[in-house]
Each structure stands twice: as C-alpha cells, then as structure tokens.
Amino acid sequence: MSDSPAPAIELRAVSRWYGNVVAVNDVSFEVGPGITGLLGPNGAGKSTILHMMAGLLRPSAGEVRILGQPAWRNPAIYRSVGLVPEREAVYGFLSGREFVELAARLHRLPDPARAAARAIDLVEMGSAASRPCGGYSKGMKQRIKIAAALVHDPQVLVLDEPFNGADPRQRLHLMDLFRSMAAEGRTILYSSHILEEVERIADTVLVIVAGRLAASGDYRSIRALMTDRPHTFIVRSSNDRALAARLLDEPAIHGLAFEDGRLEVRARELLAAARALPAAARAAGVTLYEVRPTDESLESVFSYLVRR
Amino acid sequence: MHVIETAALTRRFGAVTALDALDLAVPPGITGLVGANGAGKSTLIRILLGLLPPTAGAARVLGFDVAEDGPALRQFVGYMPEHDCLPGDVSATEFIAHLARVSGLPAAAARERTAETLRHVGLFEERYREIRGYSTGMKQRAKLAQALVHDPRLLFLDEPTNGLDPAGRDDMLDLVRRTGREFGISIVMASHLLGEIERVCDNVVVIDGGRLLRQGPIAEFTAATGTLAVEIEGDAGPLAAALEARGYPARREGRIILLPADGDAALDAIRDACADLGVGLVRLEHRRQALEDLFRAPQEAADAAR
Numbered sequence: 276m277s278d279s280p281a282p283a284i285e286l287r288a289v290s291r292w293y294g295n296v297v298a299v300n301d302v303s304f305e306v307g308p309g310i311t312g313l314l315g316p317n318g319a320g321k322s323t324i325l326h327m328m329a330g331l332l333r334p335s336a337g338e339v340r341i342l343g344q345p346a347w348r349n350p351a352i353y354r355s356v357g358l359v360p361e362r363e364a365v366y367g368f369l370s371g372r373e374f375v376e377l378a379a380r381l382h383r384l385p386d387p388a389r390a391a392a393r394a395i396d397l398v399e400m401g402s403a404a405s406r407p408c409g410g411y412s413k414g415m416k417q418r419i420k421i422a423a424a425l426v427h428d429p430q431v432l433v434l435d436e437p438f439n440g441a442d443p444r445q446r447l448h449l450m451d452l453f454r455s456m457a458a459e460g461r462t463i464l465y466s467s468h469i470l471e472e473v474e475r476i477a478d479t480v481l482v483i484v485a486g487r488l489a490a491s492g493d494y495r496s497i498r499a500l501m502t503d504r505p506h507t508f509i510v511r512s513s514n515d516r517a518l519a520a521r522l523l524d525e526p527a528i529h530g531l532a533f534e535d536g537r538l539e540v541r542a543r544e545l546l547a548a549a550r551a552l553p554a555a556a557r558a559a560g561v562t563l564y565e566v567r568p569t570d571e572s573l574e575s576v577f578s579y580l581v582r583r
Numbered sequence: 584m585h586v587i588e589t590a591a592l593t594r595r596f597g598a599v600t601a602l603d604a605l606d607l608a609v610p611p612g613i614t615g616l617v618g619a620n621g622a623g624k625s626t627l628i629r630i631l632l633g634l635l636p637p638t639a640g641a642a643r644v645l646g647f648d649v650a651e652d653g654p655a656l657r658q659f660v661g662y663m664p665e666h667d668c669l670p671g672d673v674s675a676t677e678f679i680a681h682l683a684r685v686s687g688l689p690a691a692a693a694r695e696r697t698a699e700t701l702r703h704v705g706l707f708e709e710r711y712r713e714i715r716g717y718s719t720g721m722k723q724r725a726k727l728a729q730a731l732v733h734d735p736r737l738l739f740l741d742e743p744t745n746g747l748d749p750a751g752r753d754d755m756l757d758l759v760r761r762t763g764r765e766f767g768i769s770i771v772m773a774s775h776l777l778g779e780i781e782r783v784c785d786n787v788v789v790i791d792g793g794r795l796l797r798q799g800p801i802a803e804f805t806a807a808t809g810t811l812a813v814e815i816e817g818d819a820g821p822l823a824a825a826l827e828a829r830g831y832p833a834r835r836e837g838r839i840i841l842l843p844a845d846g847d848a849a850l851d852a853i854r855d856a857c858a859d860l861g862v863g864l865v866r867l868e869h870r871r872q873a874l875e876d877l878f879r880a881p882q883e884a885a886d887a888a889r
Contacts, residue, residue: 314749315748316748316749316750316751317718317719317720317746317747317748317751318718412620412621413620414620415620439745439746440620440775441620441775442618442619442620442622442775443617443619443775443777443874443875443877443878444619444878445619445620446775447875447878447879468747468748468749468752469776469778470749471778513847545816545863545865546816546863547863548863549815549816549862549863549864549865550816550861550862550863550864552857552863552864553853553854553855553857553858553864554857554858554861556854556858557854557855557858562847562850562851562854563850563853563854563864563867564850564867565867565868565869566864566865566866566867566868567866567867567868568865568866571865574749577749578749578750581749581750
C-alpha cells in the first residue's frame with residue numbers, strides 16, 4: 276500500500292450489518308482510475324458497498340475513504356463523487372432538465388443551467404429533456420440519472436447497474452462514455468450482472484460473494500491463479516490426428532481428446548500450452564484453422580468464484 | 584407454416600406511429616425480438632396477443648386473426664410480462680392454479696398442471712410461500728410458470744432475464760431453451776442483451792422506429808467475416824511487426840491482432856511467426872459478425888466487420 280497519492284476509493288476492513296444480518300463482512304480494497312466492475316450474485320452486498328462509498332450509509336466497522344477523505348459524515352466528498360443508484364430515483368413531475376438542474380443547484384454550482392445542459396448532452400437526452408421524467412422509458416430514466424450524477428463533473432463515479440433497461444444502441448453509447456471518462460483519468464466503479472459487457476470495458480473486477488471480497492484484479496490474472504482448473508482449448512486444423520500425435524510429446528500438454536470431431540487440448544498452464552501449439556503444428560506440417568480457449572472468460576472465472 | 588404473420592401492420596397513438604407497415608413472417612422455434620427502447624416491441628406484443636387492435640394492416644398468430652379471434656387465440660398463447668405483475672399475498676401454487684382455472688381447466692387438472700409447471704420452472708418448497716418474499720429469480724420463474732400452465736403453443740417472453748444475476752440468467756436461458764426444444768413450444772423473446780439472443784434463439788426479428796430492420800435465421804447475423812482475430816499471451820507488438828514483415832497488413836485492437844483471412848497462407852504465417860517468436864497463441868479464429876453491428880453507426884460497423 277503506497278502513501279501517495281491517495282487511492283480514489285479505499286475500503287479498510289469495512290463491515291456493515293443490519294441487526295443480525297451481515298451484508299458486508301470485513302472487506303478491504305483499493306480502486307484507482309479507470310473502469311472497475313463490481314460483480315456478485317444478487318444479495319452479495321454490492322449495493323451496500325456502493326452506498327457506503329457515496330457517503331449515504333455508515334459502515335458498521337472499518338472505514339471508507341474517497342480520494343483520501345472519509346466518506347461518512349463528510350459532505351465535502353459529495354463534490355468529487357457521483358452516485359447512480361439502482362432504484363428509479365427520479366421525480367416524475369420534474370422534466371429531465373429540471374431534475375438535472377436540481378442536482379446542479381444542490382451542489383451549488385455557479386451556473387446550474389449550463390452544467391445541466393452539458394450533462395444532458397453527454398447522455399444524449401437533449402431532445403427529451405423538456406418532458407416530465409414520469410413519461411420516460413426505463414432506459415431514458417437511467418440516462419437522466421447518470422446525467423444528474425455527472426452534473427458536477429465528479430472525479431469518482433459509482434454506478435449501480437447503470438445499463439439496466441438500456442437498449443443495444445444506448446449500451447454502446449454508455450460504454451463509449453465510460454471509456455472516454457476513464458481516459459480522462461476518472462475512476463468509474465460499476466456493478467453489473469452482464470459479464471460479457473464487463474469483460475469488454477472493465478480493466479479490473481471486484482467479486483463480492485456473501486458479503487466478502489472473493490477476488491480482485493484483472494480477471495485473466497485471477498484465472499491464472501486457479502491452478503486446480505485445467506485450461507482447455509478447442510483446436511481445428513488440417514490434420515487433427517497428426518497434430519495430436521505431435522502434441523503428445525509436449526510436457527506442457529496433459530490431455531488430448533476428440534470430441535464431436537474436434538480436438539480438445541488440456542493443459543495445467545495456459546501459457547506453456549499456448550506456446551507449444553504453434554511450434555507443434557509447424558513441426559507436424561499442420562495448418563491451424565482455429566484455436567479457441569473454452570474456459571478463460573470472465574463468465575467461467577466468476578462461476579468458479581461463486582460456486583466455491 | 585409461420586407461427587406469426589403480419590401484413591402492413593400499423594399502429595398509431597395520436598400523432599405517434601408506434602408500428603409502421605410491419606411485415607413479419609416468424610417460423611416455429613425460438614425467435615429473438617430486438618429493438619431500441621420505443622421501437623414498438625411492447626405494442627407489437629400487445630397486438631399479437633389480441634389485446635390491442637391495429638390501426639391498419641393485419642396479423643395472424645397460429646392462424647388466428649388477432650383482431651377477430653382474440654379470445655380463441657389466447658387459449659394457445661402464453662405471455663410473461665416484463666414488469667412485476669405478481670400478487671404479493673398468495674403463494675405461487677394458489678396464483679398459478681387460479682390462472683389455470685381462468686384458462687378453463689377443471690379444478691383437478693388445474694392442480695396437477697400447476698404442480699408440473701412449477702417443477703418445470705424450478706420452484707419447489709418455495710411454491711407454498713407468499714410471493715412477496717420471493718427473490719427476483721423466483722418471481723421470474725413464477726411469471727414464466729403462469730405463462731405455461733395452460734400448455735400454450737406459443738410463448739411471448741418480455742425481458743425474461745431482467746434483474747437476474749449471472750447464475751439466474753444462465754438458469755432462465757436454459758429454461759427458455761428447454762421449453763422451446765423439449766416441449767416444442769414456439770417462443771418469442773424480447774431482450775436488449777444481444778449475447779442472450781445469440782445464445783438461445785434460432786431466428787431474430789429486429790425492429791427500429793416501428794419498422795422492420797431485419798428478420799431471419801440467427802446464423803445470417805453471426806456469419807464469419809473475412810477477418811482473422813489472433814490473441815496472444817503478452818505484448819502483441821512483436822507479432823504484429825513479424826506479420827507485417829511477412830507481407831500481412833496487421834491491425835491491432837487492444838490485445839488482439841486482426842488481419843485479412845487470406846487462405847491457409849495467412850494461417851501458416853501466424854503459426855510460424857508465433858513459433859519463431861516463442862509467443863503463446865491463445866486464440867485464433869475467424870471474426871464473426873454480431874447482432875450488435877446492426878446498432879452501430881455505419882462507419883463503426885464497417886470497421887468492426889473488416
């Protein structure tokens with residue numbers, strides 16, 4: 276743990292209980308600039324963690340710090356944090372613009388109208404901003420909530436399932452928005468159940484299972500640590516049997532099978548097997564048509580962590 | 584024979600045209616319904632259930648005219664709405680048996696069908712508890728059960744995985760697939776998650792702004808492109824340079840190297856370059872189109888397909 280500069284988000288031995296129910300159990304981690312995905316089954320404690328980060332919920336034990344400052348009882352941090360809650364937290368009787376301007380005024384921004392217009396532009400809600408939020412679709416409510424959380428240009432953005440209800444085009448647009456904000460050096464932490472999207476935009480993941488931190492970091496490095504799970508490739512080539520015969524000589528390979536007319540290659544170490552493959556194919560005079568790992572996605576990493 | 588056929592189907596709400604001269608022909612099987620928010624998906628489903636009359640045009644579902652034969656049609660279709668529509672103060676058993684009776688089953692048959700259906704969707708001990716205490720996953724299962732209890736031939740599912748966590752999503756998608764394949768029930772599934780559609784559907788219908796954008800077998804949307812995608816362990820720079828040196832224009836996209844699929848020669852060049860450099864070849868495949876490409880700006884889509 277380095278002393279300088281302070282991490283954007285830091286949890287130190289944080290627990291939160293409701294009566295006898297332990298929602299978050301002794302969790303410590305740090306989050307830096309870039310996009311981080313917060314993953315976990317329903318009820319794992321993700322929303323509780325996000326609300327503690329935004330200073331809305333007191334940790335029962337431990338401390339949450341944002342940019343080096345405590346998050347609880349410290350209104351000053353509200354200027355550097357934006358929270359997009361999961362619930363439909365919009366007022367139906369306000370127009371989208373009024374709702375975002377309200378957020379701007381609560382932050383005492385010098386020019387609320389301009390700040391609101393900028394945030395509304397970022398989420399492409401300009402054409403609907405004069406209509407009442409009550410008539411918005413789920414995807415529109417989601418985007419206006421994001422605009423309200425962005426209105427004060429926060430350094431740290433915390434989002435609880437921000438893609439919920441967004442259609443395919445809106446999802447692509449929000450992903451681009453997050454990427455460009457991350458490129459500006461901001462910290463974006465978001466919870467999601469859609470692992471194939473997290474895999475595409477998040478640099479690192481935090482996996483929460485039953486209130487505890489089960490893993491954190493680049494999911495590929497997490498996968499590499501799961502040495503008890505063999506790595507499997509599906510290989511198609513011009514001559515699968517000649518390739519298999521050659522691969523048998525490679526100590527890195529510990530299993531070969533023909534399944535549904537495809538060659539399945541198993542290894543204890545991903546890298547060693549990935550190195551052996553092209554060399555063995557060349558030595559056997561075989562053309563590789565396709566090489567596909569079957570068990571390396573965020574989805575399989577996640578399911579191992581949760582099942583455990 | 585198609586399970587759904589529409590001809591110039593149009594629905595206006597005042598000045599707003601929700602559906603604009605839609606011509607659909609949906610074959611049996613599992614069909615994904617995709618479109619932007621406000622594209623007219625919900626309006627379409629309500630018309631196909633015979634609950635909302637079209638402004639113009641015609642629609643036939645399982646051969647029934649939706650405008651004329653709504654009540655007869657609804658004996659053969661099931662509907663799982665997107666929103667939370669379950670009463671809190673009864674158990675799933677009571678609620679679903681009640682709906683089975685409403686569909687015209689005698690009391691004894693309704694009880695038996697309810698038990699079978701709840702087992703099929705994976706609600707066991709919970710089925711005697713009040714619905715208000717159910718998790719999101721259990722509620723989604725109960726919603727699916729009420730759509731299935733009267734043994735329909737066609738099922739409309741509106742965002743069936745909404746709010747589910749990864750394990751719950753897998754279970755629900757598996758259930759949708761089993762319901763479609765093993766029971767031979769045709770399914771129309773609306774979803775924003777294109778990966779889900781690619782995973783379980785045979786066909787897809789894409790509507791945009793009330794108009795038909797594309798319809799057809801899913802394979803048409805995920806065909807291989809003329810691009811090879813190569814992923815290696817570690818820095819992609821040296822491999823990209825080595826391929827360039829062999830005369831293959833390699834583009835980099837993060838950890839992935841893209842180059843034109845130029846027959847076996849290109850594949851062998853990748854193999855040999857990896858072997859020479861001693862780098863690990865983690866993935867080598869023809870890049871496929873994705874449903875998502877339909878929703879990108881034309882230039883981006885062209886880049887992605889290249």
